[in-house]
Amino acid sequence: MPAGSSSSSDSLRQSESNGATQPLRIMSVGAHPADIFDQSGGTMAHHIERGDQVACVVLTHGARVHDEVLCTEMFHSQHIPDARTLSNLMTERSDIKADEVRQACAILGIEEVFFFGAEDGVIMPERATALRVASLIRSWKPDVLLTHFPYENGGFWNSHASAGHIALMAREAASSVEPGDDHPPHHVACTFFWGAGAGQSPHSIWEVRRGIYNNVIIDITDVVEKKLAAQECLQSQGYHLGFARKAIETTDGHVGRLGGVAYGEAFISERSQTYRYLPVSDYALTRARQSDREQLAVISYKLDTFNGARSHTV
Numbered sequence: 001m002p003a004g005s006s007s008s009s010d011s012l013r014q015s016e017s018n019g020a021t022q023p024l025r026i027m028s029v030g031a032h033p034a035d036i037f038d039q040s041g042g043t044m045a046h047h048i049e050r051g052d053q054v055a056c057v058v059l060t061h062g063a064r065v066h067d068e069v070l071c072t073e074m075f076h077s078q079h080i081p082d083a084r085t086l087s088n089l090m091t092e093r094s095d096i097k098a099d100e101v102r103q104a105c106a107i108l109g110i111e112e113v114f115f116f117g118a119e120d121g122v123i124m125p126e127r128a129t130a131l132r133v134a135s136l137i138r139s140w141k142p143d144v145l146l147t148h149f150p151y152e153n154g155g156f157w158n159s160h161a162s163a164g165h166i167a168l169m170a171r172e173a174a175s176s177v178e179p180g181d182d183h184p185p186h187h188v189a190c191t192f193f194w195g196a197g198a199g200q201s202p203h204s205i206w207e208v209r210r211g212i213y214n215n216v217i218i219d220i221t222d223v224v225e226k227k228l229a230a231q232e233c234l235q236s237q238g239y240h241l242g243f244a245r246k247a248i249e250t251t252d253g254h255v256g257r258l259g260g261v262a263y264g265e266a267f268i269s270e271r272s273q274t275y276r277y278l279p280v281s282d283y284a285l286t287r288a289r290q291s292d293r294e295q296l297a298v299i300s301y302k303l304d305t306f307n308g309a310r311s312h313t314v
């Protein structure tokens with residue numbers, strides 16, 4: 001923890017005065033194996049520590065995603081194996097990725113992870129997968145849904161955006177009955193989209209026209225080492241070779257800076273929420289009572305680059 005950062009988590013366990021007083025059931029739905037950890041690993045770790053229930057859903061097998069065999073080795077090879085051989089290899093690689101996801105979930109304390117095994121070449125917001133996710137929502141009964149912003153990178157053609165659409169279609173379907181599913185309809189209370197994925201900083205023509213912004217930032221400073229360890233389980237796609245650390249410093253560090261903390265995860269709340277009192281966080285009050293230099297000290301805390309086994313030289 002940052003020295004002298006009394007504004008960070010220990011003294012600032014989120015004020016519950018404006019939050020839910022009941023344990024939450026949180027379902028995180030990602031397109032690919034890494035998404036749930038990249039976008040919400042620290043947040044999920046917090047909720048597990050608090051005693052909430054967290055389930056992860058990985059919609060596609062993800063075998064093609066940054067894979068060291070299918071993406072890296074084959075990129076420079078002269079011949080791609082025949083269809084059957086390639087399909088078998090993809091099954092092998094997706095099994096490896098599923099094991100990595102389970103290892104990462106174990107580090108965060110997450111026991112429930114569901115693999116839907118959808119094709120990752122082209123992800124369409126289609127009915128069959130949405131109905132399968134809807135069935136899971138009816139049976140698992142999440143209060144909170146975390147997923148991709150459905151217009152990420154222009155929407156539809158983008159795999160993350162399609163996954164966001166599938167999650168939303170599933171949520172809507174789950175609010176009604178379905179022949180063959182004996183679970184009653186279920187209503188999800190709140191949906192939060194992953195803000196960093198949605199583009200917290202405009203960087204393409206798709207980002208400049210939306211008018212969205214991250215209206216929820218979760219301080220993950222106290223669990224950022226745990227998030228790093230989880231991400232570094234994803235060795236098939238090279239996260240352990242420095243990428244996870246770089247992503248945390250650049251993305252979570254940037255989001256944290258926006259939120260006045262060292263490391264943060266960004267979310268976009270789908271709807272306004274209703275409170276009895278105005279939702280003013282202890283973070284806002286503490287920051288308002290700090291000098292510029294004190295605020296800088298909080299933001300400037302940085303992961304130790306040289307702290308042993310998880311430091312890597314590429």
Ligand SMILES: [Zn+2]
Nearest residue numbers: 031032035160
């Ligand atoms: Zn992804």
